[in-house]
Amino acid sequence: MSSTNRFAYFPGCSADSTGISFTKSAEFVCKRIGIELVEIPDWCCCGTSAALVTDKNLAVALPARSLALAEKMDADLDVATGCAGCFNSLKSARHFAKQSEDNRAYVEDLIDMPYSASNDVFSFLEIMHRPENQELIKNNMVTTLHGLKVASYYGCALVRPSKVCEFDDTEDPRSMDELIELVGGEAIDWGYKVECCGGSHNISDPKAAKKLTERIYEDAMINGAEAIAVACPLCFLNLDMREKELNAIREAEGKSLFNIPTYYFTELLGMTMGGSFKELGIDKHFWPAEDIAKQALSARTQSDDTAEAKEVAK
Amino acid sequence: MLLKKERLNDILTDMAKQARVYVPVSPDANDGGGVGKSGKAKMTRFELYSPGTAPNFDLVNTTMPPKDMLFPQTQKMYRYGFDTEGNAYIDIIHDSDEVVIFGMRSCDARSIECMDDVFLSMGYDDEFYKQRREKLATVAIGCASVAETCFCDSMGLDPNAAPGADVQLSPGVDGQSYVVVAQSEKGQALVASWQPYLEDSTAETTQVSCALKVNGDGLKDKLEQMFDHPIWEQLSKKCLTCGTCTYVCPTCHCFDISQENKMKDGERFRCWDSCMFSAYSEMAGNHNPRPTKMPRVRQRFMHKLCFFEDRYGKTLCVGCGRCVEKCPVALDITMLIDDIQAADLSKAEEVA
């Protein structure tokens, strides 16, 4: 693991589209706390989901190619990526190559490029969770979340399988919760941190997918969440984009409606560092997210939290 | 008489029909190998000649001396046991072949004289040695060059002449021929058998002398007073007490008699032993009069340079330089002689 805050950056396909808010907010936070991201030249599709099911070789070759390019660019840089899908395929490819000399040679053969698999791969969550970066985040805060009740949703790809991801507890991850608490939010205890969001079923079996998404909102609501934090553009999409559809169905069924906006954890961090909603991409959400964010930041500034906020802001 | 080098092979081939002929061979000459290809040692020795063997008569000295032909490293002596009826028997094992050592140097020829003294004089003949000795003929070749370790002329030898050999070949200055002189009856018979290949002429022969000179004057007399001299302690420190010097020495002739017993029969044999080994002087009951390296080193050099001369009138070192070259720690007999000559005798008395 490199100890510096300089990384080869793998943006992934969602970076400028569905995941624009993640990209904007993550880059904002990185800039503030001095994490330098050097985009990997000529990076390509990480091969997640699509390649994995069609061709095993492709599933290794695609991410390995980008990793090899990163290595070529600067052999000392570890790779950073935001998207959990990208993270998982990159990390898996490296894990495969690391397992034996034969595997590594096989990968080199596939991509026709030298690849030593020495550089590690990290997600933004893991990077920002590092103690030294937590310290930096704390130093850059200008306000807090004032006890905003946040359910941290990790999804499937960040922590599983544990032998590949080598990050946090597979069943009960805590890293995002700790970051939320760091910036003054209240990380609520809930049960669906790592349950399937149904994303992959949305094309093949949308009905099943909605059920999976719904139970996440449900548990968040029951446990009093005012917001859900995510660390993956796919999770985000599946929650944020579906909330309206879910409410429509629930309304028909006579069930209570959800009103829980979803944020990238980087947006929440960015907010406390003084980033504007536009800078962070909070204005780009499907489900309106600005109001609750505003409330969290300002409405309670007059409340009892003021003293504490100042304390933290220091 | 003159022998052209190109006729050597004819002579050897002829002789090999009558006798076992041993000639100096370097492994490179025969299989082009050396370690790494064949596993054969990087060393030269006398090997049994057969057509196809490529002798190397230009070697100044073989790594291993030719003493093995007379005094093999392992010599079976007899078998014994119980026969099927339960009666004891003993069968003596004899060698019966004629042997010619062809191409030995003056030093090696002298070494045979030393061994003759040991095994065939002073009223006791060693049967096993005698058998082999009687069937041995030696052909010496005078040295055309010397090695840096050669010092035979300091030990009273002449690199150009080996009076003890049955035949002396002296290399001509042209490098193409040898002058042949028979020096004994056996030699005359041998030379007679070569007649078809010899020319009745003569040539000027090369004369060489050793570059390494050692002062052996008064050495024996001085050593006689030095048994208890402290110098031995210092001289022996570097010795590993391996048997290299004794095994490459052409005159070392110590042996051990041992046997291999099976249940109902066994074999007695003798094999080289070395005064450098601790077991050499160990007695029944484990007492060892030479328990450490100092007395062993002292014994070896005293024997070579003093005791042997006492008994047989000649020094047991023939100046071949093999031990000088092969000692893994450069415990050099010539330097040792220098040290002895430089030693202060009064110290020996102090200790004594």
Next chain:
Amino acid sequence: MSRVGVFVCHCGSNIAGTVDVEHVAEEAAKLPNVAYATTNKYMCSDPGQQAVREAIIEHNLDRIVIASCSPRMHEATFRKMLAGTDINPYMLEIANVREQCSWVHKDKDVGTPKAIDLVKMAVAKVNYDAPLTTTTIPVNKRALIIGGGIAGMQAALDIADAGYPVTIVEKESSLGGRMVMLDKTFPTMDCSACICTPKMTDVGAHPNITIKTLAEVESVGGYIGNFEVTVREKAKYVDYDTCTGCSLCETKCPSKVDSEFDQGLAKRRAIYRPFAQAVPAKPTIDAKNCRKLIDGKCGVCEKVCPVGSIKFDDEDKVTTEVYGAIIVAIGYQLIDWTKIYGEYGGGRFKDVISGLQFERLVNASGPTEGHILRPSDNTEPKTVVIVKCVGSRDPEKAKSYCSRACCMYAAKHAHQYLDKVKDARCYIFYMDIRTPGKGYDEFYMNTQHDGARYIRGRVSKIINQNGKLICKGEDTLLGSQVTVEADMVVLETAMVPADEANQIGSMLGITRDKDLWLSEAHPKLRPVETNSGGIYLAGTCQGPKDIPDSVAQASAAAMKVAILFSKDELESNAMIANSNKNLCNGCGACVAICPYGAITLEEITARENSVMVTREISKVNPGLCQGCGACTVACRPGAMDLRGFTDEQIMREVAALCQW
């Protein structure tokens, strides 16, 4: 010259049928040193043995070879026979011409020459046999038992009843171990305390038993019959000689801390007995929580104590004593599931409890006086989910082994719950049901009849929602997902070795398996012995087991000790390793390799080449050496040899064999 007698057995037709025994004897007679060779119909019979005895005298034999059945069969018989003659019992070799010759070869032409060879080998070896004797080691007839749980107590009582003094070293302040924490025991459902506490009392009152509580073994030296053991008894701050156990101090102490005995479900004081029936029935002060000992303010107990037994200046007591045998009964602990199972809340859900916590909840003298109440809100749970194999049989996350007792106590918990709570529902998630034991399967069936619903599958997730514990899992029999809304979840967690296992193991030279359970000497045939002579295992320190098994093993270990103590002196094995001090260069390779710790280095000073030299040589303890010979091969100098199987003997056998 030795005088060997060779005796070839016909074994009726067993040998004579395919081996020409007369010819074998004829050939044997021709072998060197064979003074006499004969045959006999049945060598092992009385007349056969008598014939040997007579031949020994008549032919002045000094060693014998018997060509007969396997030495595994009658070597001991013939040794015993020789013991009655002038010949040392070890001057004997057996040629196995039955099992390994006449029985496996059908043809006399094949069997006979082979038999002759086998005799040759035996003769070759017997020529180099040397008379062997055994040495004796004194036995100190005092036993040390480490651990005062049910296994330790049982072993202590058995040994003490046999008349030998016993010392129990217990790390807690009372005997009882885990068993006394349990409510009831399966399958009889008798009250655990009712059967355990009388044992504790018996132990406490037994004249042959000394109890050292709050004590730890610090070091162990010596060997079988002669262990030198140093024990540290921690300061109790209460003078047990004067304390009457009135417990007045306990009621007045102002410090309240979580009770270990009640698994954190109740509080205790800083001066306390872990539970009412503790033995010794006297309190100790927990220095970490005692206000007086922390900052000098308080001392209430001292004030209220009617007999002045409180001693705040009490110190640890370290004693070293000699024992002849040691039984290790340090038990087990439950795996700390909270660090491993995030999917079960990782300890954050108050109503997800361990089986041992349930035991305390259901216990009449427990924190709820036997009412099953949720720890979170003291309400009665109407639905309870029991999850089995938490940490067991889970090589990915925890342990790969089965903890053996959980199937039964899960059934017990279900039974107790369904018995105590009306209209209750109980679901048991299981992988397999393993109920081998008397009355065990019946008990499990009864539990099912009680209404416990067994679901075959693991719980994959517990979600805390509105005070309910949503347990998600799979019913692998139905092949469908199941979700149970539970009020309380009981995790039947894996047994793992006690924290001390590693340290005690290395102190006593007991190997540990991959999970750190202490290893028995042989998994089948020596289940309570260890590789260190005189050290035995009892109870769960050797591996997970239930109470009856623990007790049985404890009695077995006690029996082993009683057998040891029945002799005043131990006779060592005769065929043991032996170091030649002239050859030994003290390299210590044998010391490292000996599985019994039988070899030590010893300094000797001797004259060598007229100089006095001090050097180390290896020395074999005849009491510990079992004669495996592993050291002999490790000994490059050839100093170590094995009596009865010396290098020389084996080489002679090889040589004889090579001449067939």
Next chain:
Amino acid sequence: MTAIQESIQKRAAELLESGEVTQVIAWTNGRFTNQTSPLFIQNAADAGKIVFNEYCVNTLAKYVLNEKIAGKVGVCVRGCEARGINRMIADNQLKREEVYLLGIPCEGMKDRETGEALDKCLTCTHKNPVVYDELLGAEVTDTVSEEIDKVRFAQIEAIEGMSREERLEYFNNVFNSCIRCYACREVCPVCTCRECFVDQLRAGWQGKQNNLNENRFYNLIRVFHIGDRCVECGECARACPMGLPLMELNRKWIRDLDELFAAGEEGLSDELDNTLGRYKTDDIEEFM
């Protein structure tokens, strides 16, 4: 080199003068050009005899066993000597305090006849001493190539690549050439038995005859005895008057133990931990 020679001379004189050691073991010149020989000095005045150049082919470690009887021994240690010293301590033949180690970084020595690097130095993996009391001269920074194992085991692989018949012939040639002078044994810092198995005539391990069988037995058992402890100083092969490739036997053992049981290199510490004196229950299984 000259600087190191001077430091050795200086320190040897000081150590002897101060009485810290009773003797210093180093090298001195032999009779012939580029020939050196082990040197033992007891007087500071003799320190000038000490030579250190690129022909110091002798590894001095074994000497301390004999010399320590007279008192603490100062000895020059390069990588090879240092590992030998460690090994002798591990084997309980020597105590660390019985020797004073003058550490010398070494880039390898040359053969006086060919002027080429010695075989044993080509495969050296520790150019700096692994243990010493003081280091004379700067550590050799040009450390060991990562490819060293290819060199170390090149011969082994070449031989393994031969057919069985070829290997048999190859080693029969080796064993046939052995004269059993035991220089390999005497020079070896691992051979520390009080009486070698060869000399234990009563046990009858080794016949005294010189023939292929007995020579094979000697050479293979020599390796069995030292194989898991060999510090690869290469002295056995260098000392062999017949020039036999003895390290090809040692190295085979070394590599097998490393491959099978992760033995690693010997002589890096002075703790006793013989590869054949321990086991793992999950050791590789070939004999089911």
Next chain:
Amino acid sequence: MSVVNDTQAAASTGTETFEPKILAFACHWCTYSGADLAGLNRMSYPANVRVLRVPCSGRVNPQYILTALNKGVDGVLVCGCHPGDCHYVSGNYYAKRRLMAFRRMLQYTGLEPERFQVRWISGSEAGKFRDTVTSVVEQVRELGPYKPDPALAALIDSSVDASNPVLPEGGEA
């Protein structure tokens, strides 16, 4: 010359099929009892094998194996308890390491792998004992006699004089 001892005669005359000599080291606790069990079950296997009982496979010094081959057996088999089952806890683990390395060494220097084998055979594996012994005998029979030093045998017989069957004078003790 006449003296050829009986054993040599036996070896050299029965030429139709070569019958190898196999030495099997068997540990007392497992393999030896496995071999006994094979007898008890009246299994049959070739008579070429001679079992040498040792307490434990850890007692088997590699030196025995080479000695046995040198002295004239054609193959050596070492058997012990299965790893983990050693009566003495660890003997067979040590044996495994030693013999594995030694076996590789013998093969490296040119020995046929079939001539030295190691097998774990428990007290109940009578069938495995029979099968192992049978297969080793067959394999070695296929290889032919072990001739470690062909030159040596020829040399010994070249010159024996039986005409002088007396003790030499002054013979050594």
